[in-house]
Structures are given as C-alpha cells and as structure tokens.
Amino acid sequence: MYRYDDYDHTIIQERVKQFAGQTQRYLAGELSGPEFLPLRLQNGLYVQRMAPMLRICVPYGMLSSVQLRRLARITRDYDKGYAHFTTRQNVQLNWPRLEDAPAILAELADVEMHAVQTSGNCIRNTTTDQFAGVTPDEIIDPRPYCELIRQWSTFHPEFAFLPRKFKIAVNACPDVDRAAIKVHDIGIQIVRNDAGEIGYAVLVGGGLGRTPIIASQIRDFLPEKDLLTYLEAIIRVYNRYGRRDNKYKARIKILVKALTPEGFAEKVEAEWQQIKAGPAHLTEAEIERIKQHFTLPAYEKFPGGSEALATARAESAHFSNWVARNVSAHRQPGYAAVTLTLKVLGVPPGDVTDTQLEALADLADRFSFSELRVTHEQNVVLADVREDDLYALWQTIKPLGFATPNLNTLTDVICCPGGDYCSLANAKSIPVAEAIQARFDDLDYLYDLGPIDLNISGCMNACGHHHVGNIGVLGVDKKGEEWYQVSLGGDSGLNASIGQILGPSFARDQMPDVIQTILDTYVEQRESEELFVDTFRRIGLKPFKERVYGASN
Amino acid sequence: MAHLIKQSAVQADEWSQLARGADAEALTSATGKILVHVGDWLQHAASLADKDTQQIGIWFDSDDEPEHLGENCQRFALIAVNFPAFTDGRGYSIGRLIRERYRYQGELRAIGDVLVDQVFFMKRCGFDAFALREDKRVEAALDALKAFSQTYQGAVDNPIPLFRRRLS
Numbered sequence: 001m002y003r004y005d006d007y008d009h010t011i012i013q014e015r016v017k018q019f020a021g022q023t024q025r026y027l028a029g030e031l032s033g034p035e036f037l038p039l040r041l042q043n044g045l046y047v048q049r050m051a052p053m054l055r056i057c058v059p060y061g062m063l064s065s066v067q068l069r070r071l072a073r074i075t076r077d078y079d080k081g082y083a084h085f086t087t088r089q090n091v092q093l094n095w096p097r098l099e100d101a102p103a104i105l106a107e108l109a110d111v112e113m114h115a116v117q118t119s120g121n122c123i124r125n126t127t128t129d130q131f132a133g134v135t136p137d138e139i140i141d142p143r144p145y146c147e148l149i150r151q152w153s154t155f156h157p158e159f160a161f162l163p164r165k166f167k168i169a170v171n172a173c174p175d176v177d178r179a180a181i182k183v184h185d186i187g188i189q190i191v192r193n194d195a196g197e198i199g200y201a202v203l204v205g206g207g208l209g210r211t212p213i214i215a216s217q218i219r220d221f222l223p224e225k226d227l228l229t230y231l232e233a234i235i236r237v238y239n240r241y242g243r244r245d246n247k248y249k250a251r252i253k254i255l256v257k258a259l260t261p262e263g264f265a266e267k268v269e270a271e272w273q274q275i276k277a278g279p280a281h282l283t284e285a286e287i288e289r290i291k292q293h294f295t296l297p298a299y300e301k302f303p304g305g306s307e308a309l310a311t312a313r314a315e316s317a318h319f320s321n322w323v324a325r326n327v328s329a330h331r332q333p334g335y336a337a338v339t340l341t342l343k344v345l346g347v348p349p350g351d352v353t354d355t356q357l358e359a360l361a362d363l364a365d366r367f368s369f370s371e372l373r374v375t376h377e378q379n380v381v382l383a384d385v386r387e388d389d390l391y392a393l394w395q396t397i398k399p400l401g402f403a404t405p406n407l408n409t410l411t412d413v414i415c416c417p418g419g420d421y422c423s424l425a426n427a428k429s430i431p432v433a434e435a436i437q438a439r440f441d442d443l444d445y446l447y448d449l450g451p452i453d454l455n456i457s458g459c460m461n462a463c464g465h466h467h468v469g470n471i472g473v474l475g476v477d478k479k480g481e482e483w484y485q486v487s488l489g490g491d492s493g494l495n496a497s498i499g500q501i502l503g504p505s506f507a508r509d510q511m512p513d514v515i516q517t518i519l520d521t522y523v524e525q526r527e528s529e530e531l532f533v534d535t536f537r538r539i540g541l542k543p544f545k546e547r548v549y550g551a552s553n
Numbered sequence: 554m555a556h557l558i559k560q561s562a563v564q565a566d567e568w569s570q571l572a573r574g575a576d577a578e579a580l581t582s583a584t585g586k587i588l589v590h591v592g593d594w595l596q597h598a599a600s601l602a603d604k605d606t607q608q609i610g611i612w613f614d615s616d617d618e619p620e621h622l623g624e625n626c627q628r629f630a631l632i633a634v635n636f637p638a639f640t641d642g643r644g645y646s647i648g649r650l651i652r653e654r655y656r657y658q659g660e661l662r663a664i665g666d667v668l669v670d671q672v673f674f675m676k677r678c679g680f681d682a683f684a685l686r687e688d689k690r691v692e693a694a695l696d697a698l699k700a701f702s703q704t705y706q707g708a709v710d711n712p713i714p715l716f717r718r719r720l721s
C-alpha cells in the first residue's frame with residue numbers, strides 16, 4: 001500500500017496542527033458555529049443526534065494491521081469501544097468528544113491516517129474495487145490512479161468550497177464494476193485502447209439521493225497522463241456553474257442534466273484545452289513512482305493449485321459452501337481473496353468492536369501480508385491468502401462470526417444506520433434487515449436464489465443505496481408512522497440502473513411477506529440460471545406488482 | 554472596516570468600492586481610486602475614458618465571468634473578487650483564471666466574507682491582498698497564510714505540483 005514520505009508526513013502533521021488551532025479558536029469563541037462547521041466537516045467531524053462523529057479516511061479501503069490496532073486503541077481510549085465501517089470504505093467513530101478530536105487526529109497521523117475531506121463540500125475519498133490489484137478481471141491495478149487523485153485532491157485550494165460534496169470512483173475491470181462508478185459524481189473506467197495504451201473512459205453526473213441518476217460518459221478515451229488536468233477541468237466547470245441556491249440541486253448531476261451531457265462535455269473540453277499541457281500533466285516517472293507503492297507482495301510459487309484445499313472441500317460441505325460464496329479468484333496461482341462477513345443479527349451493519357478490530361489485525365498478519373480491505377458492502381477482505389491456508393482461516397474465523405457463507409445473497413444486506421442511530425431517518429432500517437435475515441435463514445434456499453442485492457435506506461439520503469439494490473427498501477414517513485417503499489431492478493454494476501418503485505408502501509411487519517412474494521414470483525418466472533435482476537429486466541415490474549398487491553388485498 | 558492585509562502587514566485602503574449597478578453619472582463623479590463592478594465598467598467604460606487607469610480597479614462578484622474582461626484586466630491597478638459568503642467557492646476559480654489565463658500581475662484582492670481559515674487557499678489561487686472581515690484577528694490570518702509548508706498540487710503561488718518537485 002502507499003507509504004508516506006517526508007512530504008506526506010509534513011502535510012498531514014501540519015493539518016493536525018491547523019485543526020488543533022481551529023478547534024481552539026472555536027472553543028474560545030473566535031470562530032462562530034457556522035464558520036467552524038465546514039472546517040470540522042473537512043476534518044471528518046460531523047454532528048448527528050447532538051454528538052459529533054469522526055469519519056476517518058481509508059484511501060481506497062486499504063488498512064494495515066498496524067492501523068487496525070491503532071483504530072482499536074482509539075475506540076477504547078476516546079470512544080465506546082467500537083467503530084463503524086461505512087458504505088464508502090471509511091471508518092467512523094460514533095462518540096468522540098470534539099475536544100479530543102485534535103488528539104485523535106494526531107494519533108492517526110502517526111500511522112499515516114487522517115480524516116481529511118471525509119465530509120463537507122469538497123472532493124471526498126476516492127473509492128475503488130475491493131479486489132484491486134488481485135482480481136484476474138482487471139486490466140491494471142487501479143490503486144495507483146486512486147492515489148494520484150488522492151494527492152491531487154488533498155487540500156486543493158480551488159475546490160475546498162464546492163457547491164456540494166464530490167465523490168470519485170475508479171474501476172479497472174472491463175466486465176464487472178464493484179466500485180459502482182456509474183452512481184458517482186465522476187466515474188473513471190480504466191481502459192486499454194487498440195494500441196495497448198492505458199487511458200480512461202470518463203463518466204459524470206451519477207448519483208443517488210433525492211434525484212437518482214446514472215452517470216453519462218463524456219469521454220471514451222482520455223490518455224493516461226491527462227487524468228489530473230481533465231479532472232481539474234470538470235471540477236472547475238462544476239465549481240463555477242453548479243447551483244448554490246438549493247442544496248438539493250447542487251450536485252454535479254443536476255448541472256449535467258441542465259446543460260445536457262453533451263453541453264457539459266463541451267464546456268469541460270473548452271476548459272481542458274487551456275490547461276491540458278500545464279504542469280499537472282502527469283509524468284511517466286510519477287506514475288512509476290506511485291506504482292512502486294503497490295508492488296506485489298512476496299508470493300510463494302504454487303504450480304498446480306492447492307491439493308489441501310481440494311481435499312478439505314471434499315470433506316466438508318460447510319467449508320465448501322463458504323469457499324464457493326466468500327472466496328474470490330486471485331491473479332496469483334495458489335492464492336485467493338477472502339471476504340469476511342461482518343454482519344450479524346442484532347448489530348448494525350458495519351459496526352466492529354475494538355476486539356474485533358484486533359482480531360482482524362491478527363488475521364491480516366497471519367494470513368494476508370498484514371493488510372486488509374474494507375468493502376462498500378461493509379465487509380472486509382483479506383486479499384492475499386494462500387489456498388493452502390483457507391481451511392485454517394475458515395476454522396479461525398468461524399467462532400469470530402466472520403464466516404457467514406451468505407455473501408452476495410439476499411441476507412448480505414446493505415443497510416444504513418437508520419432511525420435507531422440517525423437523526424435524519426424517516427424510519428428504522430436495521431429491524432427490517434433483521435426481520436428479513438431471520439425469515440430467510442435457509443442457506444440452500446438463498447443459494448438457489450443466487451446473487452441478490454437487498455439495499456435498505458432509512459430516508460431519501462440513500463446512504464443504504466436503495467436505488468441500486470436489486471431489491472431496494474426506503475423508509476418513508478406517513479403521518480408520523482414508519483412505512484417502507486419497495487423498488488425492484490436496481491443495479492450498481494456495469495449495467496447500472498435505478499430501481500422502479502413497486503407501488504404503495506408497506507408497514508414494517510409486512511416486509512418479510514412482501515419480500516417472500518417477490519422472490520416467489522422470481523422463482524416461478526426465471527429461466528434456468530437467470531439472475532433475479534435479469535428476470536426483472538425481461539418480465540418487468542408488472543408480474544411482481546400484481547402478485548404483491550393482489551396477494552395483500 | 555475590514556483589515557486590509559498586504560505583504561504580511563495591515564495597510565490603509567485607498568480604494569472606494571462602487572456598488573454594482575453604478576451608472577455613468579456615479580462613475581464620473583467619483584473621485585480618487587475607485588473600484589468599479591466589472592459589469593458597470595463594461596457598460597460605461599467610455600465615460601471613464603479620461604480617468605487614469607491606475608485610479609481604476611475592477612471588482613468581480615462570484616457569479617461574474619473573468620472571460621468578459623479577458624486580458625483587458627492587465628490594464629488595471631487593482632482587481633478584487635467578492636466572496637458574498639465564505640462558503641461560496643467560485644471566487645477561487647475566478648482568481649486562478651485572472652492570474653493564470655489572463656496573466657494579470659497587479660494586486661488581486663479578496664473582499665467580502667473573508668475569514669481567517671480561507672486565506673491560505675486564496676493565496677494559493679493568486680490573491681495577494683485580503684480584506685479580512687473586521688471582527689477577525691489579523692495575527693490569526695497572518696498565521697493561517699503559513700498553514701502548510703508543502704502542497705500537493707500546483708496553483709498560482711507555485712505552479713509546479715509536488716510530483717514534479719519530488720523527483721528533482
């Protein structure tokens with residue numbers, strides 16, 4: 001992973017000092033609340049339910065065991081002994097004291113971590129595929145490009161007060177998109193042209209929230225070294241012309257829609273022509289330097305795969321099921337990427353205790369070159385596990401609750417904190433997830449259904465990405481009561497689409513039955529191995545609608 | 554009155570700003586160094602033809618486009634950019650364009666809601682004068698101008714990004 005040099009250390013330490021001073025001036029009354037607000041937001045501190053939360057940046061989801069242990073210690077010393085993995089590959093502390101924030105940031109800086117630009121109207125943490133660098137699907141490792149973007153966007157002087165928050169995601173797989181780039185403000189698809197050169201297809205204006213929109217591609221092939229100048233052109237156009245009069249119309253997607261993607265692309269092109277040859281044009285040397293931080297670990301050679309794995313799979317059906325769901329292919333023969341499930345009944349998705357963080361650090365040390373990744377589905381990945389070690393790993397993580405073999409199935413729910421924890425919520429989301437998890441606990445049934453994304457948000461802000469769930473659930477407020485609207489057919493991947501609303505909303509206790517009826521309809525209508533989302537695309541909303549509302553009448 | 558900070562010191566402000574929408578009459582009757590809104594200048598330039606351009610400054614609001622003045626900005630002794638609210642970030646882009654695209658060399662001043670914690674970014678975007686809001690402490694702003702000794706990306710103060718310096 002990327003290691004700081006003296007420059008990076010200096011910048012982050014100066015940031016810690018700067019924020020300590022800002023906090024002091026705020027507490028002394030020199031800075032008003034509204035004046036302090038964007039400063040603390042850009043340091044990751046935001047307030048919900050009266051208590052501040054601290055969102056810590058995990059660049060493209062990568063954490064070392066040293067960082068995990070430091071996080072565990074921080075949650076013990078400054079918080080209530082747990083942290084929360086967010087849907088954007090960040091880590092959040094729920095109960096820090098504002099007065100302690102400078103000290104926490106200093107502790108983080110020691111281990112090359114920070115909370116820079118994790119909130120506020122600025123360029124946020126760039127996210128990517130959780131299997132970056134190890135998946136056989138990708139054409140090149142996207143992480144060096146994410147790091148180039150991270151450095152360029154950190155304290156960018158022109159873009160610290162954008163109309164609204166700004167999120168960039170990068171994908172390097174031609175056939176699958178685990179980074180959901182089409183629902184980001186900018187999506188970068190790394191591509192190779194006919195001449196074999198690396199470049200980018202650039203998409204803009206995707207997003208969820210109140211106005212869900214799939215991004216439009218404004219450039220098919222941007223040469224590799226033009227990355228930063230082109231981003232600068234896009235964001236400059238947005239900074240100048242994005243709406244600032246209405247918070248709900250301030251995202252870039254609204255500007256792109258207003259100008260049309262073609263009109264927006266023209267403005268960007270005109271701006272880019274002026275700056276493309278400038279000093280921000282990347283150099284071969286810099287791209288190489290950054291790539292050196294993401295070299296392969298010291299893999300052992302395993303010609304011919306793992307015999308131990310084949311034997312263990314033959315002996316244990318449970319183990320074999322887990323391997324089938326939770327273990328992913330690796331570009332290095334004899335290695336695998338393993339997803340550890342963090343979601344258990346009764347605990348908000350993404351929450352991890354200090355001891356769990358330490359257990360994860362131990363696992364990373366023992367099995368995966370001391371590194372681990374956070375996924376946007378709020379699980380974690382050990383990316384470099386020897387196939388020979390999979391059985392031992394499975395046995396180690398089973399008692400820890402990290403081996404639920406339900407990955408990508410219905411019960412691997414993406415769910416926002418909702419009304420139990422979030423002041424903006426219309427409705428609780430976690431109890432809905434739990435009721436569904438409790439109802440559909442038969443693994444054979446789940447495996448038969450195949451991959452289904454169930455995403456739940458407690459309000460229009462869509463932190464649970466309900467629009468792009470194959471099944472999406474949105475908490476709505478009906479005369480002070482909590483109701484749930486269901487949508488079908490959403491997809492965050494390569495063929496991204498926004499789900500269609502099924503019809504009138506439901507009471508919470510109806511939800512498991514409604515989901516059951518939807519699944520029944522799918523099972524009856526599907527052709528052979530067809531995925532849920534493909535069946536939906538083929539037959540449309542109507543059959544589902546008729547069954548659900550016919551049945552409940 | 555705002556504290557005008559230039560070259561790390563508080564200086565007297567010799568300029569009087571004319572509100573947006575000043576007519577020819579108001580422009581010609583104003584004496585001394587006057588700061589004219591860019592729209593008014595474009596409309597009434599002829600009526601100021603006799604005035605020494607060293608006595609004329611131009612100010613932009615955050616929704617004004619530096620393109621409208623283009624390289625003509627170079628004739629003026631002062632260009633000011635208004636930040637109607639400190640959270641309105643358009644002025645940063647305007648500053649960079651005036652310096653980088655239209656090669657303005659004179660004084661570039663941030664006016665309006667200019668607070669302590671924004672001056673570093675303003676400086677990077679080409680501002681060299683800051684009309685710090687009057688309730689803010691000058692020493693705090695002078696410190697804030699030095700918040701970072703290193704920066705990743707190039708801007709007006711140092712066009713060479715760190716990645717090009719790192720390697721040399």
Ligand code: SF4
Pocket residue numbers: 416417418419422423424425426457458459460461462463464
């Ligand atoms: S979707 Fe709404 S309820 Fe859920 S976390 Fe986001 S703001 Fe809170």
